Amino acid sequence: MAGSFDKKCMELALKLAEKGNGNVSPNPMVGAVIAKNKKIIGKGFHEKFGSNHAEVNAIKNAGKKTAGAALYVSLEPCCHFGKTPPCAKAVIEAGIKKVFVAMKDPNPLVFGKGIMELKKAGIKVELGLMEKEAKKLNEKYVYWMENKKPFAALKFAITSNGMISWGNGKRKKISCNESIKIMHELRGEFDAVLVGIGTVKKDNPMLTTHGKKEKNPYRIILDTNFEIPLNAKAIGKDKKCIIATTKKALGKKKAKKKILEKKAILLELKEKNGNVELKELLNVLGKMNVSSVMVEGGQKILTSFIAEKLAQKAIVFVSPKIAEKGLFFVDQKKVKKFELKNCIAKKSGKDVLIEGYF
Numbered sequence: 001m002a003g004s005f006d007k008k009c010m011e012l013a014l015k016l017a018e019k020g021n022g023n024v025s026p027n028p029m030v031g032a033v034i035a036k037n038k039k040i041i042g043k044g045f046h047e048k049f050g051s052n053h054a055e056v057n058a059i060k061n062a063g064k065k066t067a068g069a070a071l072y073v074s075l076e077p078c079c080h081f082g083k084t085p086p087c088a089k090a091v092i093e094a095g096i097k098k099v100f101v102a103m104k105d106p107n108p109l110v111f112g113k114g115i116m117e118l119k120k121a122g123i124k125v126e127l128g129l130m131e132k133e134a135k136k137l138n139e140k141y142v143y144w145m146e147n148k149k150p151f152a153a154l155k156f157a158i159t160s161n162g163m164i165s166w167g168n169g170k171r172k173k174i175s176c177n178e179s180i181k182i183m184h185e186l187r188g189e190f191d192a193v194l195v196g197i198g199t200v201k202k203d204n205p206m207l208t209t210h211g212k213k214e215k216n217p218y219r220i221i222l223d224t225n226f227e228i229p230l231n232a233k234a235i236g237k238d239k240k241c242i243i244a245t246t247k248k249a250l251g252k253k254k255a256k257k258k259i260l261e262k263k264a265i266l267l268e269l270k271e272k273n274g275n276v277e278l279k280e281l282l283n284v285l286g287k288m289n290v291s292s293v294m295v296e297g298g299q300k301i302l303t304s305f306i307a308e309k310l311a312q313k314a315i316v317f318v319s320p321k322i323a324e325k326g327l328f329f330v331d332q333k334k335v336k337k338f339e340l341k342n343c344i345a346k347k348s349g350k351d352v353l354i355e356g357y358f
Contacts, residue, residue, distance in 0.1 A: 006072065010072045020046045028075055034059065069094075092121040102129055159319050178349030228243055246270070313357050
């Protein structure tokens, strides 16, 4: 039975796991702690996709002291060969005698099998210590594994009376500088950022983290009629721009297609009500190992994601500003109401940041 020291070790493992945020996807964030005689002797986390997993880093950190020790790991040790050898084998070879696992790995290649291997080797396994916290930490990975499509979060900024834009249509700043900085950082925590062609034509954004994170996400443009300008900043030079369009549109603009297919990833998708089919897009992205998408669209895209129940989370920056005339953040004819659960609200400079789940 887990005690206060065990909980302390698992809390540390979860904190360590979070350090991999934005660098390990499509792998999960994992942290590991090794203790012996109620003293921590080793710790580690999965630092980067393709590099050593948390358990291996913790074992290396502990050195030759691992025999008879206990391991605390935020996710079930893997038991298959991927980019790295199986962690369960490394744990067994290190002489670990007991393993505390926060949660099973939802990956069907692992689910329960890693724990079984440890038990077969005579290692005691205790499952479920801080499971709720572990699932929250890897909510994007868990959703992707269980649903085969990316976890979608809607990120938008509104005035205190719900306007997403106002005035004469020219770009006006809603959020304060602190909120804008957080928005750029958030991009680095998702595999992809999604906007509509209207945003690209109006604002010409880069859709990067602006140096706030080491890794930039895929940049997805919803572009039903293949209107994206050839000089759009979002295209970039890294071929991480995904243009979601239709076969019909590409057929009409063959010369443009020939140019852009060398610079971006072109997806030919079905059309629904004059727009790209969002469900098909999410299914395709899931197969591309895109485990999470932050949707930064305007009213039309937000309305579609909410009305079609395609989003799992909302990240809303609410400004104290009031707009007398403007565009409400959703089309109220199509979305009369919706509910967010398990909401958290915190200050973001002069704004309030609200996070909740659909």
